[in-house]
Amino acid sequence: MAKKYQSSLGEQKIFQNSTFVQHEDIKNHISIIPELEALIPPLNQDEFEQLEANLLKNGCRESLLVWPTTDNVVASESTSTLPSYVLIDGHNRFKICQKNRIDFSIHLISFKTMEDVREFMIDNQLGRRNLTLEQASYLRGMKYINLKQNKGKYGRDEHNAENEHYGNYEQIIDFESHNAHFEHYDKKKTTAEFLGEKYNVGQATIRRDAEFAQGLEMLEPSLKTAVLAGKTNLTKNKIQQLGKKTVQKTKIANESDVDELIDNKKLVIAKTPNKSDQLIEQLSKQIEKLRGSKNKKSDTCKKIIDLATQLSLVEE
Numbered sequence: 001m002a003k004k005y006q007s008s009l010g011e012q013k014i015f016q017n018s019t020f021v022q023h024e025d026i027k028n029h030i031s032i033i034p035e036l037e038a039l040i041p042p043l044n045q046d047e048f049e050q051l052e053a054n055l056l057k058n059g060c061r062e063s064l065l066v067w068p069t070t071d072n073v074v075a076s077e078s079t080s081t082l083p084s085y086v087l088i089d090g091h092n093r094f095k096i097c098q099k100n101r102i103d104f105s106i107h108l109i110s111f112k113t114m115e116d117v118r119e120f121m122i123d124n125q126l127g128r129r130n131l132t133l134e135q136a137s138y139l140r141g142m143k144y145i146n147l148k149q150n151k152g153k154y155g156r157d158e159h160n161a162e163n164e165h166y167g168n169y170e171q172i173i174d175f176e177s178h179n180a181h182f183e184h185y186d187k188k189k190t191t192a193e194f195l196g197e198k199y200n201v202g203q204a205t206i207r208r209d210a211e212f213a214q215g216l217e218m219l220e221p222s223l224k225t226a227v228l229a230g231k232t233n234l235t236k237n238k239i240q241q242l243g244k245k246t247v248q249k250t251k252i253a254n255e256s257d258v259d260e261l262i263d264n265k266k267l268v269i270a271k272t273p274n275k276s277d278q279l280i281e282q283l284s285k286q287i288e289k290l291r292g293s294k295n296k297k298s299d300t301c302k303k304i305i306d307l308a309t310q311l312s313l314v315e316e
Contacts, residue, residue, distance in 0.1 A: 141209035144195055238259070
């Protein structure tokens with residue numbers, strides 16, 4: 001089983017020093033983060049029942065993936081450095097195993113940040129074949145959003161010594177080389193073009209996927225899961241319309257609120273400027289500063305040139 005995950009993750013380091021007691025302790029302290037669980041496309045009732053029947057008959061033969069980290073990494077507002085063991089793959093199997101007291105095994109896989117975890121989970125799910133059209137669209141859209149936000153980050157981050165404090169645990173897969181494919185990212189291509197070629201769809205489809213994903217991210221995890229499972233009256237078109245709106249301060253919990261927001265009946269949306277808007281605003285301030293300044297104009301000019309250069313590089 002270790003070879004299976006090692007193959008899917010690339011050339012990773014696996015540490016083999018562990019004890020049965022340590023693994024059993026981790027299994028008893030696994031936590032689920034709703035934000036991450038929402039990245040797992042939900043099973044319909046028949047699929048869930050079939051999975052439960054298989055596990056009852058054959059046991060849980062595929063290991064669950066767990067991220068060993070600390071509270072302050074999982075929640076930025078926390079200052080606690082207590083250990084935290086976050087489930088990142090196998091949520092349905094975990095629920096069934098807990099319900100029916102079925103034993104299971106785990107693999108520990110380390111990541112540096114929550115962004116890295118989300119990136120891995122999206123890639124992991126997109127590699128599966130049982131996705132609905134809406135689920136695949138959502139995951140491609142999230143991939144687009146994440147790449148846009150993190151473009152240029154990969155290849156610069158270092159993960160040295162990231163796993164040293166987990167060295168006593170078995171089957172820790174090092175995430176260090178997971179982002180190696182970003183080194184081959186063609187910077188001449190837009191993010192939509194890059195992903196369109198990767199997933200064999202058009203650039204316009206990728207951008208619509210991003211609107212769909214953005215709209216779903218405005219929903220409470222339970223409502224988002226229900227939409228992806230086809231259990232609501234919210235259509236993909238409605239969610240895309242919602243995604244074109246500005247970002248909401250609080251998550252939407254009810255279907256009716258989505259229609260009201262689309263129809264502009266609720267004025268509770270907070271404007272979040274995009275990168276271009278932010279740069280234009282900063283540029284305008286520097287130009288005004290230049291007009292009213294008598295000294296050190298060279299510094300202001302340099303800032304204007306730098307902002308104008310950044311603006312020219314922002315993807316349309």
